[in-house]
Amino acid sequence: MPDRRLDATALRDWANTAVGDLITHTDEINRLNVFPVADSDTGTNLLFTMRSALAAAESAVGSGDVSQLTAALSDGALHGARGNSGVILSQILRGLADVTASAAADTDGALADIDAVLLGAALRHAVGLVVSSMGGQLVAGTIVSVLQAVAETIQQWAADGAGLGEALTAGADAGFAALERTPDQLDVLAEAGVVDAGGRGFLVLVDALAATVTGHAPHRHAYEPGPPRIESVAAEPAPPQFEVMYLLADCDAAALDPLRTRLEHLGESVGIAASTADGDRYSVHVHTDDAGAAVEAGLAAGAVSRIQISVLNTGGARHSSGSWSRERAVLAVVDGDGAAELFGQEGACVLRPDAALADPANGVTARELVRALVDTGAAQVMVLPNGYVAAEELVSGCTAGIGWGIDVVALPTGSMVQGLAALAVHDPGREAVDDGFSMARAAAAARHGSVRTATEQALTWAGSCEPGDGLGIAGDEVLVVAADVAGAATGLIDLLLVAGGELVTVLIGDGADPTVADALADHIHRRHPGIEFATYPTGHRGDVLLIGVE
Structure with missing residues (x-):
């Protein structure tokens, strides 16, 4: 397969893949985190920063200019930087962003894609920016060592005429080799028997980029803390208590050195990162025992916003509760373009089964569910599985989400019609337990069934069927056999209404006869006067119709 151009679409795909891969490797990276502070959050911080970058890139949809997209990635990362x-x-x-902006300016137009030469130059420039943001001193055995190895290798291969895919593959392998050397370069890593956590996280990003371009994901073994490679030295002083971060605007460049000096006096791990080469916005980071003084130092230099003060945890691995942008969200697993639009209009976040699956039932994995939970950006998430997540995957995914610090409530919705019933009573203003109970009760009260087309001759509880017959199904049993879908649907609706009801909802799947909605509306008007009837063209796969009665 030929290598893919690294254009704007590919960059978005890379950012999306990078977030997913960081979710997979976050625990591994966190366990490696011993430098500069053993607070077990490097993987989490990289993930949430990359999520912020991805969100900014997705908001720039429509731009085919690579320089505009890289600017969005950079801006999103700066504003959402964690740790x-x-x-x-x-x-x-x-x-x-800087290198692609310069390249676009040189061509007097939009930049279509990034080649090996540009990528190597961008990463080389990034080495200088990172070192500068951290005070101007390059510490061997850190993420900078891995970044430097990748940049140099890509530049060398590009100079020899290699294409982007070849250069990236070589760069990723060089990054891996550099990561393996980090314990030999930094005593604190050797003492703990680990490689550098930041370097491991950066390698995840490089591997994701290589996979995006070449279509082949490099295989790397998982890193775990091993036995110390050297004997531990005398105990180090206790690290600072707090991590302080904020955005700084309206800051004159001349004020940066005094700010850095003041922060270095107050603590360690000082970082001051600029948004653009000529901008006046900065992300400020420091570990300190005096959080108030660190904020005051920023106020003396400019306008401070988005202040984050967190207690540094040095007691071993943990999951961060994350930087949640809202209190509560509903995550609905749905199939079909119409269903995604319908649930989205009602305020739900949407997760869809893989479009390549012939049958989407139970088609969502625990990993996909965790990714969607994190992507909601909410501290509390009500999950509507709607029959598309197997029980074991649902439990596994929700448990992992809870480990991320998300308050996850999985609601018993076995069909999208039950999901709509639950969503209709969702009230984010209520307490979570009250909201969850109300949604679960609404879902349980919605009797539901489906209609599908028979594909073979069979004997059912409702009699024998032939290929092409309509089958009305409820509770996993065939209750109605009719000559067509409309006949099976009317028979099933009649059965569901035996116990009463005020509203019949029908979701129309992909490939259904467009006249079936009118036929059902006419039937309900004649046989069940006073009953409300609603249809939605959801375009779901599998069953032709999904029917609910409330």
């Missing part, structure tokens, strides 16, 4: 590693990542993306 020391997040600040570094923002500068790596800024390196990409």
Whole structure:
């Protein structure tokens, strides 16, 4: 398969893949985190920073100019930077933005894609930006060592005429080799028996980029803390108590050195990262025992916003609760373009089964569910599985989400019609337990069934069927056999209304006869006067119709 051009679409795909891969490797990276502070959050910080970059890139949809997209990635990372590693990542993306902006200016127009020469130059520029943001001193054995190895290798291969895919593959392998050397370069890593956590996280991003371009994901073994490679030295002083971060605007460049000096006096791991080469916005980071003084130092230099003060945890691995942008969200698993639009209009976040699956039932994996939970950006998430997530995957995914610090409530919706019933009573203003109970009760009260077309001759509880017959199904049993879909649907609706009801909802799937909605509306008007009837062309796969009665 030929290599893919690294154009705007490919860059968005890379950012999306990078977020997914960071979710997979976050625990691994966190366990490696011993430098500069053993607070077990490097993987989490990289993930949330990359999520912020991806969100900014997705908001720039429609632009085919690579320089505009890299600027969005850089800006999103700077504004959403988490921790020391997040600040570094923002500068790596800024390196990409600066170099592509310069290339676009040289061509007097939009930049269509990034080649090996540009990528190598961007990463080389990023090395300088990262070192500068961290005070001007390159510490061997850190993420900078891995970044430098990748940049140099890509530049060398590009100079020899290699294409982007070849150069990226070689660069990723060089990054892996550099990561393996980090314990030999930094005593604290050797003492803990680990490689550098930031370097491991950066390698995840490089591997994701290589996979995006070449179609082949490099295979890397998982890293776990091993036995110390050297004997531990005397105990180090206790690290600072707090991590302080904020955005700084309206700051004159002359004020940066005094600010850095003041922050270095107050603590360690000082980082001041600029948004653009000529901008006046900065992301400021420091570990300190005096959080108030660190903020005051920023106020003396400019306008401070988005202040984050967190207690540094040095007691071992943990999951961060994340930077949630809202209190509560509903995550609905749906199939079909119409269904995605319908649930989205009602305020739900949407997760869809893989479009390549012939049958979407139970088609969502735990990993996909975790990714969607994190992407909601909410501290509390009500999950509507709607029959598209197997029980074991649902439990596994929700448990992992809880481990991320998300309050996850999985509601018993076995069909999208039950999901709509639950969503109709959702009220984010109520307490979570009250909201969850009300939604679960509404879902349970919605009797539901489906209609599909028979594909073979068979004997059912409702009699024998032939290929092409309509089958009305409820509770996994065939209750109605009719000559066509409309006949099966009217028979099933009659059965569901035996116990009463005020509203019949029918979701019309992909390939259904467009006249079936009118036929059902006419039937309900004649046989069940006073009953409300609603149809939605959801375009779902599998069953032709999904029917609910409330």
